[in-house]
Amino acid sequence: MGALLALASAVLYGVVDFTGGLLSRRAHFAAVTFLGQLGGLVLACGAALLVPAGAVPAGDLLWGALSGLGSATAMHFLNRGLSRGAMSVVVPVSAVTGVALSVVCGVLVLGDRPGVVAWAGIAVTVPSLWLVSGGRTGSGPGPGPPTAVADGLLASAGVAVQYLALAQAGSGSGLWPVAAGRAAAVLLLLPGAARRPRRLRLPPPRCTGALLVGAGAALGLILYLLAVRLQMLAVAVVLASLYPALPVLLGILVLRERIGRRQAVGLTGAAVATVLLSLG
Numbered sequence: 001m002g003a004l005l006a007l008a009s010a011v012l013y014g015v016v017d018f019t020g021g022l023l024s025r026r027a028h029f030a031a032v033t034f035l036g037q038l039g040g041l042v043l044a045c046g047a048a049l050l051v052p053a054g055a056v057p058a059g060d061l062l063w064g065a066l067s068g069l070g071s072a073t074a075m076h077f078l079n080r081g082l083s084r085g086a087m088s089v090v091v092p093v094s095a096v097t098g099v100a101l102s103v104v105c106g107v108l109v110l111g112d113r114p115g116v117v118a119w120a121g122i123a124v125t126v127p128s129l130w131l132v133s134g135g136r137t138g139s140g141p142g143p144g145p146p147t148a149v150a151d152g153l154l155a156s157a158g159v160a161v162q163y164l165a166l167a168q169a170g171s172g173s174g175l176w177p178v179a180a181g182r183a184a185a186v187l188l189l190l191p192g193a194a195r196r197p198r199r200l201r202l203p204p205p206r207c208t209g210a211l212l213v214g215a216g217a218a219l220g221l222i223l224y225l226l227a228v229r230l231q232m233l234a235v236a237v238v239l240a241s242l243y244p245a246l247p248v249l250l251g252i253l254v255l256r257e258r259i260g261r262r263q264a265v266g267l268t269g270a271a272v273a274t275v276l277l278s279l280g
Helices: 002-026 029-050 058-084 087-108 116-134 146-166 176-195 204-228 233-240 245-253 261-279
Strands: none
Touching: 002 029, 002 058, 002 087, 002 204, 002 233, 002 245, 029 058, 029 176, 029 204, 058 087, 058 146, 058 176, 058 204, 087 116, 087 146, 087 233, 087 261, 116 261, 146 176, 146 204, 146 233, 176 204, 204 233
16 A cells, blocks of 8 residues: 555656646746645645644654755756756656665665665666766757756755655654645745745736645655555655656657657666665
């Protein structure tokens, strides 16, 4: 059951990244990120009220808040990268590196002990990342935009913090850690939104879309939190991080993005790395 919940989280995140990327190309990425966190806060609070919870320790709320800071960082740089570059570059860079960071932190901080197969997956990640970031994108020659690749790397750090911190919250706190995370994300992004309020004045369809994207991301985190309570952390993180497959596929089929041979090899290596990490 835990594996299915983690995979469902991956599907939701795949849809969120694709739609959020499209919105970030039509509206300012900061507006999409901030409104998305507001939508996530509403959904997370509603879900937390519906799911029974015992005592909610302050420590669990703090872990949730730290996860929310990671989420806000990840979505800010991910949406900025998607507004600058191809979806088939930014999303895999953020996800594969985020998986590797999560596993390494799990070993050094949480005491996880991956097997030989998992370490092989981490080793495959490095050349895969290089090939993905250096492959041809779009219809023109040359490598993917270096700024988009940098945004993907920064987003990956947020992804790792988001997953690792949320996994530390106890099961007795229900879904309140997710709600605390959305509140922390909104507070982190609020000063930037207040300095440039005109960015938030989106047409109603785009505003609604941004709110729904954030609600979908919050639901994906809820599914991940439920999965990690039923499954090993390393397995849940890797399965939830399968989400790049969907936006990359949609980017190729819907947006007609073209990838070169080197990038195709890199994407294949990223898929192999993810499988090895899950098997390990």
